[in-house]
Amino acid sequence: MIAVLQRVSRSLVRVDGEVVGEIGRGMNILLGVVKEDTRKDIDKLIAKIPHLRIFPDEEGRMNRSLIDCGGSALVISQFTLAANVKKGRRPSFERAMVPEEARELYEAFCEALAEYVPVERGIFGAMMEVEIHNDGPVTLILDSREL
Structure with missing residues (x-):
């Protein structure tokens, strides 16, 4: 599972x-x-x-968590994170899980995160327009296989 995390001042889908x-x-x-x-x-x-x-404390240092700062999360499904671009110029998405199974894990992820912070989400499988006001900017990429 791949997650791109962006600290935001606001975000919407x-x-x-x-x-x-x-x-x-x-x-x-x-x-x-x-x-x-x-x-x-x-x-x-x-x-x-x-x-x-990844959130600033009173001195501006990244010492506070999403929980500590009372923040929320907006979770957007994005199968293109599984892209392989080694061959040719068209990305291959063969690493992506089939949609029916991926939807179950996406929903389970959102529910698990909601035990810690308020969670908003996009619509799985829909064509979405995401507005991200990156704060910092602070962006991290997590791969569950590397944790």
Whole structure:
């Protein structure tokens, strides 16, 4: 499972011009589910994400977590994170989990994260327009296989 985390001052997602998820200060999470991911991959990411100290304290140092600062998360499914671009010029998405199974893990990830912080989300499989106001900018990439 691959997660791109972005510290944001605000973020929102639209589907067909309608806002379906929106947060203020917090974290925008682009989540890619790859073949062979399981609940263990979710557990590894959840053990890290809400506790990462990437938010500033009173002195401006990154010492506070998403939980500490009372932030929210906007989670967007993004199968393109599983892309392989080694051959040719067209990305291959063969590493991406089939949509029906990926949706279950995406939903389970959102529910697990919601035990720690408020969670908004996009619509799985929809064409989405994501507005990200990256704060810092601070962007991290986590791969559950490397945790």
